[in-house]
Amino acid sequence: MNITLYSPIDGRVVAERALASAEETSAAVERAADAQRSWRQVALHERAVICHKAIDYFVQNQEPIAEEITLQMGRPIQYAAGEVRGIEERARYMIDVAETALTDELIEEHAGFNRFIRHEPLGVVVTIAPWNYPYLTAVNSIIPALMAGNSVILKHSNQTLLCAERFAEAFKQAGLPDEVFQYLHLNHEGTLALINHERVDFVSFTGSVSGGEQIEKSLAGAFKGVALELGGKDAAYIREDANLAHAIENVLDGAFFNSGQSCCGIERVYVHESLYERFLTGAINQVYEHKLGNPLDPETTIGPMVSVNAAAAVRQQIEDAVAQGARTGVDQHYFERSEEGTAYIAPQILSHVNHQMDIMTEESFGPVIGVMSVASDEEAVKLINDSQYGLTASIWTEDEEKALAIGDLLETGTVFMNRCDYLDPALPWVGVKQSGRGCALSVLGYQQLTRPKSFHLKRI
Known part of the structure; x- marks a missing residue:
């Protein structure tokens, strides 16, 4: 089954891609889970080097990326390049604050004890990104998730599916290990199957209120973390x-x-x-x-x-x-x-x-x-x-x-x-009421992409 991307400019066909099958989706999650076990062992400064190189790719390819944004969702070309500049600002900030966010938190000294809190990665993070700001919305979770030691599967809007492929190329050229970042082209049914896979640990969704409600209902009882950035007035x-x-x-x-x-x-x-x-x-x-x-x-x-x-x-x-x-x-x-x-x-x-x-x-x-x-x-x-x-x-x-x-x-x-x-990017991005739940950006944005693990060590 295929998906066709039509430009709102004049209805031209921009791209046509095959939707991932259920088997392909499950295999991608398994590969992501396996790759994450090694990625989490990579030193934080090495993760930072790779993520910075990925952002370099976007900066170096700003012009063709801007034209793709315009063709896919209709933003005037004179403004489209601004999204690449926004990606750089947000991503580099989140990379730079990762050490502050992820360093072990030492508890005050107590005779005979070593006590601290470690921020562990969750595992496999699924990012579901919208078309309106196709890179800025996606990068909010992709970069901090990778910096925290998670693997990421991106499901982008079918209106901006080329953006998912750009992310993949950026991380490939940056030297990110295989399968740590993947993307899938999916319909609604396929997306629900993806997020319900038992080895998916966290879902970050940006989109409509109805979409957020559907995701929450679908994951009821699954005990997975969910971040929702929804509507606004x-x-x-x-x-x-x-x-x-x-x-x-x-x-x-x-x-x-x-x-x-x-x-x-x-x-x-x-x-x-x-x-x-x-x-x-x-x-x-x-x-x-x-x-x-x-x-x-x-x-x-x-x-x-x-x-x-x-x-x-x-x-x-x-x-x-x-x-x-x-x-x-x-x-x-x-x-x-x-x-x-x-x-x-x-x-x-x-x-x-x-x-x-x-x-x-x-x-x-x-x-x-x-x-x-x-x-x-x-x-x-x-x-x-x-x-x-x-x-x-x-x-x-x-x-x-x-x-x-x-x-x-x-x-x-x-x-x-x-x-x-x-x-x-230095301030947390949060919504109340039907504008969503969770917290992206800033040092606090790392909290939803990690779990605290307590170490209580007694010396004999």
């Missing part, structure tokens, strides 16, 4: 003391970059009533500076969504909001490629919205935001927390103390001030 709050020009520019970038297909992209905006009209007018005017079009054109700033169906879902959400009283601010006819029945959809800003509309409560994952006026910090906090999601929230203000006070009340994994839509 991330909010921005523009306080009355915000630098308005800075807020407009950066909130819109956080909303429309990657055609709005970012787990931590801005999807709803709350503006203090004193700035509301000025924010709305300024934001709408700035939208017209974008160019919607073929992402291979270096002038394009917004490309197609990943599929016709994805674009149709966003259009439907906008239509439903308008039917309930919302008003559109952007003339879609200004953007030539924005056509029904295509993956191309122009950015949109909606006003007169409320929390009875899906546009303010359900994940859009497209180039649209709703903007509401609020009278106070308290009202903004209440509305931000009125969500089933809790990934990030951003506060736009000149008052850091106020931002900290508001941030303490927000039910999110990350709080930003005067920026948004960014993952700092």
Whole structure:
């Protein structure tokens, strides 16, 4: 059975691959488990050398990799290379902090005893990666898993299957021992079979809430570790003391970059009533500076969504909001490629919205935001927390103390001030509510990829 990868640009066939059979999947897990026993014995500094060399491969091949990203999922070519730079930043940071994260933790001296905690690898880690940031999302678990002494099997989205093959080539050229890293092209049934294999020890999944629910249900009673990075409906709050020009520019970038297909992209905006009209007018005017079009054109700033169906879902959400009283601010006819029945959809800003509309409560994952006026910090906090999601929230203000006070009340994994839509590898990436569970990046990211083992040695 084969899988065909069609480009959202124009429907061309980018690649066609055979799906792994049940027998091939089981054999891959067995090889990974066997290879991991030797890999865990490799010194940490040697693992670091290999992982750095793998990242060198991505840097050296940045141009063709960027073009592949564009062809596979539609990100404008002028931005696609930025993902390679992001891989380097995250991966090298996680490599460099591995010693701090993995060194034995000595307990205070006690006469006649040697006591310490060792961080052991789990075994076989399965990474299930999405298409929207195909390298950045995958590297979050792949590099620390390998640095910790695990073996890794990558199941990438079938929309970005070439990324899995790039990872394999990078590790091959870096000299990673055979079978320590593998990839499999699988459908949903094959993926569930993979994660349920008795020799798989941990599953890292980035994707939809429904996908995360399916994985958790499938693994119920298996006693395996699971990390889930799921949906988001991330909010921005523009306080009355915000630098308005800075807020407009950066909130819109956080909303429309990657055609709005970012787990931590801005999807709803709350503006203090004193700035509301000025924010709305300024934001709408700035939208017209974008160019919607073929992402291979270096002038394009917004490309197609990943599929016709994805674009149709966003259009439907906008239509439903308008039917309930919302008003559109952007003339879609200004953007030539924005056509029904295509993956191309122009950015949109909606006003007169409320929390009875899906546009303010359900994940859009497209180039649209709703903007509401609020009278106070308290009202903004209440509305931000009125969500089933809790990934990030951003506060736009000149008052850091106020931002900290508001941030303490927000039910999110990350709080930003005067920026948004960014993952700092030095900080843990976590979600609350239906945005997921687990912790990636930072020194803490190693905790879910290892198990603590206590040594209590008495000297006679």
